[in-house]
Amino acid sequence: MTDEAVHAWLVRGDDTTLVADEVRRLVAELSGGDAMAVEDLTGDDVTVAAIADACQTPPFLAPRRVVVAREIGRFLSEELKPLLAWLADPLPTTALVLTGGGGQVSVKLVNAVRKVGQVIDAGAGSGKAREQWLHARLRSAPVRLDARAAAALGRHLGEDVSRLPTLLEALAAAYGEGARVGEEELEPFLGQAGGIAPWDLTDAMDRGDPATALAQLHRMLEGGDRHPLAVMSSLHRHYASMLRLDGSGVSDEKAAAALLGTAPYPAKKAMIQASSLGSAGVARAVELLGAADLDLRGNTGAPDVVVLEVLVARLCRLKSR
Numbered sequence: 001m002t003d004e005a006v007h008a009w010l011v012r013g014d015d016t017t018l019v020a021d022e023v024r025r026l027v028a029e030l031s032g033g034d035a036m037a038v039e040d041l042t043g044d045d046v047t048v049a050a051i052a053d054a055c056q057t058p059p060f061l062a063p064r065r066v067v068v069a070r071e072i073g074r075f076l077s078e079e080l081k082p083l084l085a086w087l088a089d090p091l092p093t094t095a096l097v098l099t100g101g102g103g104q105v106s107v108k109l110v111n112a113v114r115k116v117g118q119v120i121d122a123g124a125g126s127g128k129a130r131e132q133w134l135h136a137r138l139r140s141a142p143v144r145l146d147a148r149a150a151a152a153l154g155r156h157l158g159e160d161v162s163r164l165p166t167l168l169e170a171l172a173a174a175y176g177e178g179a180r181v182g183e184e185e186l187e188p189f190l191g192q193a194g195g196i197a198p199w200d201l202t203d204a205m206d207r208g209d210p211a212t213a214l215a216q217l218h219r220m221l222e223g224g225d226r227h228p229l230a231v232m233s234s235l236h237r238h239y240a241s242m243l244r245l246d247g248s249g250v251s252d253e254k255a256a257a258a259l260l261g262t263a264p265y266p267a268k269k270a271m272i273q274a275s276s277l278g279s280a281g282v283a284r285a286v287e288l289l290g291a292a293d294l295d296l297r298g299n300t301g302a303p304d305v306v307v308l309e310v311l312v313a314r315l316c317r318l319k320s321r
Helices: 016-031 048-056 078-088 107-116 128-139 147-157 161-175 183-189 198-206 210-223 228-245 253-260 264-296 304-320
Strands: 008-012 038-041 065-069 094-099 117-121
Touching: 008 016, 008 107, 016 065, 016 094, 016 161, 038 048, 048 065, 048 078, 048 094, 078 107, 107 117, 128 147, 128 161, 147 161, 147 183, 161 183, 198 210, 198 228, 198 264, 198 304, 210 228, 210 304, 228 253, 228 264, 228 304, 253 264, 264 304
Parallel strands: 008 094, 008 117, 038 065, 065 094
Antiparallel strands: none
């Protein structure tokens, strides 16, 4: 679809900060930075009729009128009829930007937008997808981070990528637009480390690296704001996979993935670690998890963080044995 044929955009995602950042970027691009060309319809009192009327209004002293309507999920399909009618025959001089939120976005609306525009998922994804998302944002950032600074930023943010836009704005305010930023210049702006994915913790444990594993544990609890029982649940799933594979006779990752109901890569990791620990090691891990779970539920009265630190350290030792 050519730019001339795109009349509407729906920006959606689980992180409201990332959605807002994508909308801000999109509106700036569509309006050419002309605030007079933008009508931002915000508030609970905004109706679908008002959105449709704004879309039908020609631009004034600008080549294009940009209409922004937020939290479009609060409207039911029946209420959306005026907007669906406009999308069926959009005014060429109007660019409509909708955001998800407020409820489940109508499937009819999503399909109507796709016919004349684009649906943008503003989430950063995970794993490689998050790395690619971060690199893309850094390429268009107002400052230029060198390779070491970019790597340090990625490690520090972890899953908390919603902090990136404000952090980049702060760097631009401090050092100027287009400035080159190294690790030393970046460090004062980082603040608390963001949360991490559960596999960052379990990978360190599988390597038998207690120092890294404990650091990752604290990032999950503090930066990621995960409840100790949520961390325990992640660890339980990790070792439960090994327990299911142990003695199953499975010898390749495809069969392991079928047995575990996962993708081949995590199934392969579980196979390798189960083989490394052996039946006795897997059994011991399950015993440690059971005891720690009881401790988290008040069996000993020890602080939750201490219970998890001891558990992680003991599970790391299984690898060295």
